[in-house]
Amino acid sequence: MAEDRPSGHESAAWARLPSLARAGPKVWALIGGIVLVALVLMTAGSAVSNLLFHRPYVADYDLVKHGVAIAIFTFLPYCEITHGNVTVDIFTERMGDRAKALMALLSSLVAAGLAVLLFRQMWLGMLDYMEYREVMISIPIPLWTAFPPALVSLALLFVAALVTGADAIGGLRAEAPGLRPTLG
Amino acid sequence: MLSNIAIGTAGLAAMLALIVVRVPIAYAMILVGAAGISLIDGPRIVMSQLKNLPYSTFSNYDLSVLPMFVLMGALASRSGLSRDLFRAGNAWLGRLRGGLAMATVVACGGFGAVCGSSLATASTMGQVALPELRRLNYAPSLATGTLAAGGTLGILVPPSVVLIVYAIIIETNIVTLFAAALLPGLLAVLFFIVTIAIYVRLRPGSGPRGEAVSPHELRAATIGVLPVFLIFGIVIGGIYGGLYNPTPAAAIGVFLVALHGFGLRRLVLRDVVDSLLETARTAGFIYLILLGAALLSIFMSRAGVPQAVAEFLHGSGLSPLMILVLIIAIYLVLGCLMDSLSMIILATPFFWPVIAGLDYGLSVDDLKLWYGIITLVVVELGLITPPVGLNVFIINSLARDVPMRETFKGVMPFFASEIVRVTLLVAFPAIPLALPHWLS
Numbered sequence: 106m107a108e109d110r111p112s113g114h115e116s117a118a119w120a121r122l123p124s125l126a127r128a129g130p131k132v133w134a135l136i137g138g139i140v141l142v143a144l145v146l147m148t149a150g151s152a153v154s155n156l157l158f159h160r161p162y163v164a165d166y167d168l169v170k171h172g173v174a175i176a177i178f179t180f181l182p183y184c185e186i187t188h189g190n191v192t193v194d195i196f197t198e199r200m201g202d203r204a205k206a207l208m209a210l211l212s213s214l215v216a217a218g219l220a221v222l223l224f225r226q227m228w229l230g231m232l233d234y235m236e237y238r239e240v241m242i243s244i245p246i247p248l249w250t251a252f253p254p255a256l257v258s259l260a261l262l263f264v265a266a267l268v269t270g271a272d273a274i275g276g277l278r279a280e281a282p283g284l285r286p287t288l289g
Numbered sequence: 290m291l292s293n294i295a296i297g298t299a300g301l302a303a304m305l306a307l308i309v310v311r312v313p314i315a316y317a318m319i320l321v322g323a324a325g326i327s328l329i330d331g332p333r334i335v336m337s338q339l340k341n342l343p344y345s346t347f348s349n350y351d352l353s354v355l356p357m358f359v360l361m362g363a364l365a366s367r368s369g370l371s372r373d374l375f376r377a378g379n380a381w382l383g384r385l386r387g388g389l390a391m392a393t394v395v396a397c398g399g400f401g402a403v404c405g406s407s408l409a410t411a412s413t414m415g416q417v418a419l420p421e422l423r424r425l426n427y428a429p430s431l432a433t434g435t436l437a438a439g440g441t442l443g444i445l446v447p448p449s450v451v452l453i454v455y456a457i458i459i460e461t462n463i464v465t466l467f468a469a470a471l472l473p474g475l476l477a478v479l480f481f482i483v484t485i486a487i488y489v490r491l492r493p494g495s496g497p498r499g500e501a502v503s504p505h506e507l508r509a510a511t512i513g514v515l516p517v518f519l520i521f522g523i524v525i526g527g528i529y530g531g532l533y534n535p536t537p538a539a540a541i542g543v544f545l546v547a548l549h550g551f552g553l554r555r556l557v558l559r560d561v562v563d564s565l566l567e568t569a570r571t572a573g574f575i576y577l578i579l580l581g582a583a584l585l586s587i588f589m590s591r592a593g594v595p596q597a598v599a600e601f602l603h604g605s606g607l608s609p610l611m612i613l614v615l616i617i618a619i620y621l622v623l624g625c626l627m628d629s630l631s632m633i634i635l636a637t638p639f640f641w642p643v644i645a646g647l648d649y650g651l652s653v654d655d656l657k658l659w660y661g662i663i664t665l666v667v668v669e670l671g672l673i674t675p676p677v678g679l680n681v682f683i684i685n686s687l688a689r690d691v692p693m694r695e696t697f698k699g700v701m702p703f704f705a706s707e708i709v710r711v712t713l714l715v716a717f718p719a720i721p722l723a724l725p726h727w728l729s
Binding site for chain 2: 139165173176181215230
């Protein structure tokens with residue numbers, strides 16, 4: 106594929122795209138990690154304040170629920186791109202590289218499909234939440250605010266699945282020239 | 290038209306087929322769960338469930354304790370607590386025959402008290418203890434076997450990621466579950482030490498004595514381990530004492546571990562970034578499996594599969610004890626194929642209704658605790674049994690010169706001691722139940 110791309114400026118930008126697609130999920134997960142750290146500090150502070158002065162931060166329960174959900178969404182693309190989702194490899198360990206690459210491709214397709222499906226449904230879900238405005242009990246933050254970051258996460262999950270899928274295709278191609286007789 | 294139960298069975302078969310061809314367990318569960326619900330109830334229902342189910346699953350407050358404990362364990366692995374624990378264990382037990390292996394077990398148990406994951410415990414302690422065990426000429430199989438088995442203490446001693454997930458699935462209180470896990474966890478430490486004592490007696494030379502330490506070193510090493518006890522006391526003690534809920538407790542734990550690490554200049558910003566990424570990977574995959582489990586359990590209960598399993602086993606004429614033994618055996622087999630979390634999440638919705646419908650002479654709440662602790666122990670055995678045994682893989686990646694077979698051989702005595710412990714737990718429900726009863 107690389108050889109029929111136009112040379113020059115355009116191709117340099119094009120060539121950077123895969124590394125951007127790889128870095129995106131990591132950066133996004135770290136942003137979620139920072140959200141998690143903020144929640145840690147808030148809920149620890151609230152508990153200590155409750156213990157010492159009987160004065161907890163009233164919104165900590167709602168914010169933890171909401172914030173952890175957002176953080177978890179941001180983690181999903183990183184899980185996909187680092188193959189963090191657990192698989193059962195024991196039955197297929199003795200198969201050839203080509204078969205393994207095919208299975209990896211199948212997993213990426215499933216991940217991409219689920220990302221699209223969940224994106225569409227959660228988009229509709231967000232519209233529902235915006236229409237029938239639901240807010241937290243303790244603090245007037247609307248619940249739909251979790252959905253935009255979740256949608257970005259699902260879009261990135263799709264990108265991550267494309268990257269792992271491209272890696273799998275790369276594995277197939279690497280094998281192709283030296284087709285072993287057993288495969289023919 | 291297919292009957293619902295046929296659709297359910299076909300769905301399970303399809304899911305297993307996907308898992309066999311390496312589709313991640315979480316994706317397989319989501320896919321089959323969604324497809325199954327739409328086959329039984331029509332696609333409309335599942336489409337509308339998907340609008341909100343991911344958010345509502347991820348925003349479960351009780352579950353929020355999980356990423357925080359994972360983060361706490363990740364930071365603890367990088368802040369040298371394992372070194373302190375091993376040093377203290379060595380000062381206390383090192384002069385005994387097999388003492389360094391016993392010290393390893395004690396240190397693993399101590400590390401398990403601030404970390405909720407077996408794999409993290411095995412790899413962290415392995416890095417510290419393996420070189421020392423090898424230096425003292427321990428038999429390679431004893432060294433690696435001790436570490437692989439000791440790693441399971443990460444999960445057996447609270448906090449425990451597996452127990453949090455179990456509590457969510459079965460809708461029981463995490464606090465009482467953590468209380469129920471403490472005595473059995475300490476029992477595991479004790480049994481492992483006894484196992485080592487017997488091992489070095491039967492195989493002289495496999496675990497030579499270490500040099501005795503000076504009183505000064507003994508005191509220094511003991512003081513060095515105080516922060517671990519303090520953190521455990523504040524976090525888990527605070528939970529037991531009802532000072533705060535598990536989530537704030539875990540948050541306080543994260544804060545304390547970070548404070549200790551930064552205070553002693555053992556942690557740098559890079560460690561925090563790595564810990565956050567590790568947390569992202571671990572928490573992300575667990576939550577995704579739980580989303581799959583939510584969909585799959587809707588599908589399965591609409592199809593009537595768990596009910597059918599329960600009816601079948603209840604009508605089989607087996608005694609309640611036999612059924613429990615059968616379930617334990619199934620878990621042991623499953624443990625050879627998949628990791629402990631996936632196993633608990635997949636199997637509990639099928640087995641719990643079976644157990645709940647039988648008479649073990651316990652109240653439902655006690656039954657949940659007792660069955661939970663037994664499940665915890667048997668799924669952890671999967672981490673040290675061939676062919677998958679993840680802990681064994683981890684330790685072997687640290688000790689490349691020891692063949693995998695040696696490690697599995699070294700783990701066998703510990704496996705035997707765990708079987709004895711499970712038998713005790715089955716025979717005496719009072720062991721896990723004593724502390725929760727006393728606390729309430």
